[in-house]
Amino acid sequence: MKASELLRKLERMGIDTIAGVPDSTLKQFCDGVQTYQGGLKHYVTANEGAAVGLAIGSYLASGRPACIYMQNSGIGNIVNPLASLANRDVYGIPMLFIVGWRGEPGVKDEPQHVFQGKVTCELFETLTVPYSVIDQNTTDGEMDEILREAGKTLGQGDQYAVIVRKGTFEKAEPFVWENGNPMRREEVLGQILRSLPRDAVIVSTTGKISRELYEQSDAIYGDHENLFMTVGGMGHASMIALGIAEKKTDKKVVCIDGDGAVLMHMGALPFIAAQAPDNFYHIVINNQAHESVGAMPTGCRQADFARIAAAAGYRRAERLETMEEVDQVGTWTREEAGPVFWEIPVSLESRVDLGRPKESAGENKERFMKYLG
Numbered sequence: 001m002k003a004s005e006l007l008r009k010l011e012r013m014g015i016d017t018i019a020g021v022p023d024s025t026l027k028q029f030c031d032g033v034q035t036y037q038g039g040l041k042h043y044v045t046a047n048e049g050a051a052v053g054l055a056i057g058s059y060l061a062s063g064r065p066a067c068i069y070m071q072n073s074g075i076g077n078i079v080n081p082l083a084s085l086a087n088r089d090v091y092g093i094p095m096l097f098i099v100g101w102r103g104e105p106g107v108k109d110e111p112q113h114v115f116q117g118k119v120t121c122e123l124f125e126t127l128t129v130p131y132s133v134i135d136q137n138t139t140d141g142e143m144d145e146i147l148r149e150a151g152k153t154l155g156q157g158d159q160y161a162v163i164v165r166k167g168t169f170e171k172a173e174p175f176v177w178e179n180g181n182p183m184r185r186e187e188v189l190g191q192i193l194r195s196l197p198r199d200a201v202i203v204s205t206t207g208k209i210s211r212e213l214y215e216q217s218d219a220i221y222g223d224h225e226n227l228f229m230t231v232g233g234m235g236h237a238s239m240i241a242l243g244i245a246e247k248k249t250d251k252k253v254v255c256i257d258g259d260g261a262v263l264m265h266m267g268a269l270p271f272i273a274a275q276a277p278d279n280f281y282h283i284v285i286n287n288q289a290h291e292s293v294g295a296m297p298t299g300c301r302q303a304d305f306a307r308i309a310a311a312a313g314y315r316r317a318e319r320l321e322t323m324e325e326v327d328q329v330g331t332w333t334r335e336e337a338g339p340v341f342w343e344i345p346v347s348l349e350s351r352v353d354l355g356r357p358k359e360s361a362g363e364n365k366e367r368f369m370k371y372l373g
């Protein structure tokens with residue numbers, strides 16, 4: 001199936017707005033959305049629940065349902081506005097979901113997707129959202145039939161979900177862009193690891209930042225026992241790091257975050273600043289994109305994270321633009337009290353042969369807890 005054809009069909013259903021958060025299963029669809037020539041207005045929201053909010057407002061103002069695309073991990077973020085606002089027992093606001101199905105039972109995937117994949121259909125059933133599953137064998141006629149059914153449901157003020165299996169969309173013209181930042185993320189992460197005190201506790205965010213830190217740590221030190229990878233639960237790494245910092249006050253705790261992840265649950269910033277943990281250091285690797293799932297730009301590329309963190313109340317917040325400055329992070333961590341925040345702009349490059357953790361998530365947890373003592 002071609003993304004552009006599906007998008008044309010959505011327009012014919014009266015949809016004029018599409019919003020969401022990108023996903024690797026939907027990479028070709030997301031490329032198609034970016035390069036689409038039709039009349040759909042596209043938004044990349046901070047999280048999937050925010051897309052539901054936008055869809056509600058858009059419907060109230062136009063009477064037209066919006067389409068929301070997301071990875072199935074985003075279901076958690078949509079449940080509240082869906083169940084307590086959009087559902088027919090409240091306002092009855094129609095919207096169409098396009099959901100990438102990571103962790104489909106029977107399809108090998110990473111640990112963070114296994115349970116979410118197993119309960120994906122059940123969750124839509126519980127939310128009384130009817131759904132269809134599509135894959136690469138879904139014909140044009142079948143898709144028309146699914147969308148006719150979806151249209152009827154939307155017409156009654158209800159929601160409908162199209163659950164998309166891996167490999168459904170044909171390769172679309174890639175959406176290519178540059179952010180103009182010279183430093184490479186992987187090199188920056190390696191430099192940070194070399195510079196930090198060896199016994200610093202590191203909590204890293206969802207996506208390739210964790211995978212690169214894992215590989216770099218093994219390459220530099222031969223282990224990664226001081227690294228906790230937030231493989232799922234995107235946007236929650238900083239609160240996990242705070243939880244550790246509050247309990248382990250004798251350890252320096254460093255959260256290595258992504259700009260997309262910080263945007264997703266930004267309330268963490270003033271909350272962390274309010275706790276004022278003097279052993280907490282927050283590094284945001286900013287490529288203005290969701291690089292791990294296809295490099296779609298975030299919807300907030302103008303955001304100045306260092307200024308946001310300063311305004312949130314971090315003791316110090318700065319932007320580090322050179323490798324020499326990045327190399328100072330270790331010294332500052334040793335010498336300065338937290339909470340300190342560093343925003344580091346990086347390019348959109350990553351290695352195609354980047355590995356994944358070899359141990360199970362459970363094994364890494366045990367190792368990390370043993371390290372923390």
Ligand SMILES: Cc1ncc(C[n+]2csc(CCOP(=O)(O)OP(=O)(O)O)c2C)c(N)n1
Nearest residue numbers: 073074207234258259260261289290291292
């Ligand atoms: C709730 C949720 N939505 C979407 C995803 C899919 N996802 C995984 S990594 C990622 C991008 C993270 O972007 P950022 O934090 O900026 O880091 P980058 O990949 O750019 O290094 C996304 C959207 C997810 N894991 N969870």
